[in-house]
Amino acid sequence: MFFELYWQYFVVGLILYAICRGGYIFYSKSQQKTLRGIDKKNEEAYEILQSSSSSSSSDNEGGEEDELTPALPKDLKHIPLEYTRFSSEESLRRAEDFYTLMNARRTIRHFSNEPVPIEIIRNIIKTAGTAPSGAHTEPWTYVVVSSYEVKQKIREIVENEEEINYKKRMGKTWTTDLKPLQVNWLKEYLTDAPYIICIFKQLYSYREDGKKKMHYYNEQSVSLATGILLTAIHYAGLYSLTSTPLNCGPALRTLLGRPLSEKLTLLIPVGYPAEGCLVPDLKRKHLDEIMIEV
Amino acid sequence: MFFELYWQYFVVGLILYAICRGGYIFYSKSQQKTLRGIDKKNEEAYEILQSSSSSSSSDNEGGEEDELTPALPKDLKHIPLEYTRFSSEESLRRAEDFYTLMNARRTIRHFSNEPVPIEIIRNIIKTAGTAPSGAHTEPWTYVVVSSYEVKQKIREIVENEEEINYKKRMGKTWTTDLKPLQVNWLKEYLTDAPYIICIFKQLYSYREDGKKKMHYYNEQSVSLATGILLTAIHYAGLYSLTSTPLNCGPALRTLLGRPLSEKLTLLIPVGYPAEGCLVPDLKRKHLDEIMIEV
The missing domain is CATH 3.40.109.10 (NADH Oxidase)
Structure with a gap:
């Protein structure tokens, strides 16, 4: 009886809840963005991360995760560093x-x-x-x-x-x-x-x-x-x-x-x-x- | 009569309109942000511009526009450049x-x-x-x-x-x-x-x-x-x-x-x-x- 008479109020209540909830989620997301904006460098890094992880997920669509290959050769050799060693005095003079x-x-x-x-x-x-x-x-x-x-x-x-x-x-x-x-x-x-x-x-x-x-x-x-x-x-x-x-x-x-x-x-x-x-x-x-x- | 019976529906309609409207404004703002994000360098430049123009307007609050003084001395002297000129051959060898x-x-x-x-x-x-x-x-x-x-x-x-x-x-x-x-x-x-x-x-x-x-x-x-x-x-x-x-x-x-x-x-x-x-x-x-x- 009660519900039949006043169901519209429930609907309105539900919608108001949805607005608040949705608004809150949106707000907190944009807050996160602002926080990230505080550290510009971080934000840039996140962009790199996002673009790299999104490209990685599309890379994976057709295959296994292990299929990912690095941009540089997988078996890149590591070789001894060749270098000229100056004395401290020589280093200072050059500096x-x-x-x-x-x-x-x-x-x-x-x-x-x-x-x-x-x-x-x-x-x-x-x-x-x-x-x-x-x-x-x-x-x-x-x-x-x-x-x-x-x-x-x-x-x-x-x-x-x-x-x-x-x-x-x-x-x-x-x-x-x-x-x-x-x-x-x-x-x-x-x-x-x-x-x-x-x-x-x-x-x-x-x-x-x-x-x-x-x-x-x-x-x-x-x-x-x-x-x-x-x-x-x-x-x-x-x-x-x-x-x-x-x-x-x-x-x-x-x-x-x-x-x-x-x-x-x-x-x-x-x-x-x-x-x-x-x-x-x-x-x-x-x-x-x-x-x-x- | 009609309105008295069904006013709740009008309220719901109004609220739905408000949600859509609000959502649209929010959406288009975040779109603008994304568009600005496309040219990162420009965005940074604009930030510099905004911060510099806002500080300039606060500088102006108490006085004339002419009161703005540059960060470097106003009457910074310009002096002859001193430099060593190499021959083309010497330049190339050094390069x-x-x-x-x-x-x-x-x-x-x-x-x-x-x-x-x-x-x-x-x-x-x-x-x-x-x-x-x-x-x-x-x-x-x-x-x-x-x-x-x-x-x-x-x-x-x-x-x-x-x-x-x-x-x-x-x-x-x-x-x-x-x-x-x-x-x-x-x-x-x-x-x-x-x-x-x-x-x-x-x-x-x-x-x-x-x-x-x-x-x-x-x-x-x-x-x-x-x-x-x-x-x-x-x-x-x-x-x-x-x-x-x-x-x-x-x-x-x-x-x-x-x-x-x-x-x-x-x-x-x-x-x-x-x-x-x-x-x-x-x-x-x-x-x-x-x-x-x-």
């Missing part, structure tokens, strides 16, 4: 010399159009290619542009986006912080420098057996390789500018014909400094500001 | 020599506990400190651990997390890909190597006037500086292992007493190879696999 050399490196924004033999650039790229990478995936592509027409197109894309970046997207604090460095959205160096090295990170690639090969820590690996690249550029007596073209990635990827699995991370013009090149009078932090001994 | 040197670098996983003079490490850290960084923010802290007790604690934290990573978090593809490299969650090198360099990226810092200083592109800058660090380690004749301790960041940050504004990005043990140290017989990609000339 000091290298610091003195690298401390003379400066980023420049005014390039001469004087040509540079391509063989120097090839050695520099080979040196960058010696960088370590997550699970030895070597997730990098270096597009070296010397064609004036292509450099002009790159400059056009970058200047258009950068004008919007500076005027609208970057915000007052960022553009104010950049003022002392006298930079803006005009990038003459993109057509002046004999080379622009466009660095792409590869999110993934394909193995010989057609399976997707995950590139773990590709962002970190490529940035780290760029550090070695800059060192090689400086060692060879050339100059560079480390630039991050905000929002230009997709247009430049299309222009340079790179696949969707690659993303542009840096644009590095390389060459000699222009006559009378000025640099901002910046000081570097002292050792005790960057190193803590425990 | 080749440096490639030969760097191509002999190998990551090792078996370290001798033989001590290394701290002065060598100080020069190496100083060299890493010459790296370029977004708006010259130098967003890095190098904690160099030589204390055996602290190395033991680091090892404990890392091994515990890594065991969970390998067994649960990393997924079958990833752990399979690592098998040929013979790595697992046991990290003897963390107590064997004379030094562990713990690299922290600083998300922000504070200026002398107490205002927050944004560190643009801190992740990329720190990874790039790590490339220069590895170069310096190798140049000095020492060996290292580039390791990314998944999920260990917060515990190690607390152990080493670093502030919340810093995040651990890499753990790099440094020292001499152990007697009879083996390395996987890896080949590096050829130049034509990593370089495209346009």
Whole structure:
């Protein structure tokens, strides 16, 4: 009797319960996401994990778990390390010399159009290619542009986006912080420098057996390789500018014909400094500001 | 009459509508998030933009827009670049020599506990400190651990997390890909190597006037500086292992007493190879696999 009269209230109650419950689950999931967002690195790692475990489950669809084969040869040999041992004194002298050399490196924004033999650039790229990478995936592509027409197109894309970046997207604090460095959205160096090295990170690639090969820590690996690249550029007596073209990635990827699995991370013009090149009078932090001994 | 009898149905209908509507809004928001996630780099850039523009608007609350002062001195001088010019032949020779040197670098996983003079490490850290960084923010802290007790604690934290990573978090593809490299969650090198360099990226810092200083592109800058660090380690004749301790960041940050504004990005043990140290017989990609000339 009672139920027959008031069943609608039960229905409403049940639905309200479902809403609260569903809402709670959704909320706690998004909370978890936020928590994960706190540690960006972790989040990236989780993405790698998710993509790797999802590809692993699809790999398994047609077979046994044991069928999984690594991207590197299963029976990869391990060989004795060959190395030159310096004395402590020699090590210290070399460490000091290298610091003195690298401390003379400066980023420049005014390039001469004087040509540079391509063989120097090839050695520099080979040196960058010696960088370590997550699970030895070597997730990098270096597009070296010397064609004036292509450099002009790159400059056009970058200047258009950068004008919007500076005027609208970057915000007052960022553009104010950049003022002392006298930079803006005009990038003459993109057509002046004999080379622009466009660095792409590869999110993934394909193995010989057609399976997707995950590139773990590709962002970190490529940035780290760029550090070695800059060192090689400086060692060879050339100059560079480390630039991050905000929002230009997709247009430049299309222009340079790179696949969707690659993303542009840096644009590095390389060459000699222009006559009378000025640099901002910046000081570097002292050792005790960057190193803590425990 | 009709409404009085059946009002409960209207209530249920209304609630169902609210659920669908709410669900749709929630769904489309999470879709937007996913879409933004597609271009990770852009998302990061937007975060920087948002944080910089929100801090700029709070800066402006009490005053004029013109009151914003850059983090670097407003009247930063620009001075002539000092540089040594090599001939083309000399440049090429240096580029080749440096490639030969760097191509002999190998990551090792078996370290001798033989001590290394701290002065060598100080020069190496100083060299890493010459790296370029977004708006010259130098967003890095190098904690160099030589204390055996602290190395033991680091090892404990890392091994515990890594065991969970390998067994649960990393997924079958990833752990399979690592098998040929013979790595697992046991990290003897963390107590064997004379030094562990713990690299922290600083998300922000504070200026002398107490205002927050944004560190643009801190992740990329720190990874790039790590490339220069590895170069310096190798140049000095020492060996290292580039390791990314998944999920260990917060515990190690607390152990080493670093502030919340810093995040651990890499753990790099440094020292001499152990007697009879083996390395996987890896080949590096050829130049034509990593370089495209346009």
